[in-house]
Amino acid sequence: xxxxxxxxxxxxxxxxxxxxxxxxxxxxxxxxxxxxGDLDNLADIRRSIDFQEMDLQDAxxxxxxxxxxDYILHQGALASVPRSVKDPLTSHESxxxxxxxxxxxxxxxxxxxxxxxASSSAYGDQPTQPKQEDMLPRPLSPYAxxxxxxxxxxxxxxxxxxxxGVCLRYFNIFGPRQAADSPYSGVIAQFTFKMMxxxxxxxxxxxxxxxxxxxxxxxxxxxxxxxIAPSEVATGRVFxxxxxxSHTLNEVYAAIAGQLGFTAKPLYGxxxxxxxxxxxxxxxxxxxxxxYQPKAHFHEGxxxxxxxx
Ligand code: UD2
Numbered sequence: 260x261x262x263x264x265x266x267x268x269x270x271x272x273x274x275x276x277x278x279x280x281x282x283x284x285x286x287x288x289x290x291x292x293x294x295x296g297d298l299d300n301l302a303d304i305r306r307s308i309d310f311q312e313m314d315l316q317d318a319x320x321x322x323x324x325x326x327x328x329d330y331i332l333h334q335g336a337l338a339s340v341p342r343s344v345k346d347p348l349t350s351h352e353s354x355x356x357x358x359x360x361x362x363x364x365x366x367x368x369x370x371x372x373x374x375x376x377a378s379s380s381a382y383g384d385q386p387t388q389p390k391q392e393d394m395l396p397r398p399l400s401p402y403a404x405x406x407x408x409x410x411x412x413x414x415x416x417x418x419x420x421x422x423x424g425v426c427l428r429y430f431n432i433f434g435p436r437q438a439a440d441s442p443y444s445g446v447i448a449q450f451t452f453k454m455m456x457x458x459x460x461x462x463x464x465x466x467x468x469x470x471x472x473x474x475x476x477x478x479x480x481x482x483x484x485x486x487i488a489p490s491e492v493a494t495g496r497v498f499x500x501x502x503x504x505s506h507t508l509n510e511v512y513a514a515i516a517g518q519l520g521f522t523a524k525p526l527y528g529x530x531x532x533x534x535x536x537x538x539x540x541x542x543x544x545x546x547x548x549x550x551y552q553p554k555a556h557f558h559e560g561x562x563x564x565x566x567x568x
Contacts, residue, residue: 261486262286264328264370266315266361267335268308269296271437272376272429275475276332276482281307290315290324291335294353295443300436315357321364330486331365331373333358336406339443340380340533343402354405355412362416372423374485375413377497378406379430379471379538389471389541392428392497400533410497417495425485425493427478430501430540434475434560435567447472447561450512451568454521464530466509471501471540474560477553484549492548501540502553514558518565 263280267273268289273296280287281304289301292314301310313320315335325331336354337343343350358375365373382390383397398404413424431445438444439452453460462468481500485493506514512525545551 260285261329262327263288264324264331265289266331266333267291267296268310269293269298269300270334271300271434272432272475272478273332273334274300274436275434275479276334277301277308278304279479279483288324288328290320295337295438295441297438315361316352318360318364321361322367325361325364325368325370328365328368329371331361331370332482333361333373334376336376338402340400340402341531342443343400343405344533347401350402351405354402355408358409359412362412362422366416366420366422370422372425372486372494373413374482375409375424375426377410377426377428378403379428379499379501379540380535381407381410381428382538383535388537389503389539390499391541392499392544399535402533414495423490423494425488426497427481427485427500428497429478430471430473430499430538432473432475432478434564437564439568446508447511447515447564448568450515451519451565454515454519455568459523459526460512461526461528462508462512463528463534464508466512466525466527467507468530468534469505469507469537469539471503471505471538472511472557473500473502473553474555474557474564476555476560477502477551480554481545481549481551484551488549498545498549498551499540499542500545500551501542502557503540503542504557505537505539506557514561515565518562
């Protein structure tokens with residue numbers, strides 16, 4: 260059994276990883292500063308994990324958190340494009356300084372490998388679809404710059420110090436436990452929550468904006484595969500973690516409304532600053548080289564998600 264450190268363990272993706280690893284019998288340590296994470300996400304496994312409330316920018320804390328760890332699953336971040344547009348400095352400090360601090364501690368503790376939660380936002384307004392990992396990044400928002408910068412840090416720590424790192428570019432992950440009550444929450448969580456409260460959600464833009472929405476189970480499996488993939492295949496590399504299919508915001512709205520019996524038509528507002536119009540993953544590299552298979556499909560994932568809230 261391996262020893263895992265999950266950063267951002269009280270968040271949506273971190274807590275989902277923790278549940279799977281605990282079920283598989285691994286040793287799980289987790290840190291979270293609880294700025295956006297919620298301990299309720301860990302309620303049923305709280306006694307099976309070693310949880311410490313800690314900020315990624317705490318150097319001494321990271322040193323002790325990395326001690327004796329085989330794999331780090333680095334999910335901790337201030338997520339959200341609009342949050343970074345509103346307050347770029349705070350998200351910079353958390354996302355970039357925090358990651359660098361963690362990398363230094365991981366290097367010193369001789370951690371076997373770090374798997375990083377990178378973002379499809381790195382592609383920005385790169386016009387070609389689907390997005391392939393070798394395309395030139397064209398980040399549009401501070402958040403995209405921060406996530407991309409950390410990919411480069413991960414790669415440089417491999418080249419300079421031999422710390423193995425794998426970057427998983429998540430494409431709009433959704434599922435149970437995703438926070439729904441903040442303006443910075445993912446769109447599926449927000450739409451569901453609002454409709455359940457009887458509030459009509461607003462679609463930013465014309466509704467034809469599309470995303471490669473990927474159910475959480477697929478992201479969890481990508482992380483576990485990235486830990487065990489041979490070093491020559493995975494280390495220092497970037498992999499798209501999407502499904503290869505996209506859905507428009509109009510489709511998402513209709514699917515959630517249909518499931519909840521919500522009959523009001525959507526409101527439409529101006530597009531959000533920093534947003535990409537279309538995002539679709541080419542998952543050839545991850546399927547061929549990590550054996551990643553997005554087995555959970557969009558509609559089935561959406562049903563489970565909406566039922567969870
Ligand atoms: C970005 C990244 C994603 C992940 C995420 C973390 C892209 C393509 N994806 O997701 O990989 O890193 O950031 O936060 O950059 N929207 C509405 N109404 C609402 C809320 C959102 O229309 O009430 C729209 C929003 O303008 C956007 C889409 O829904 O066009 C998706 O927004 P999101 O915040 O769920 O995720 P996104 O694409 O910024």
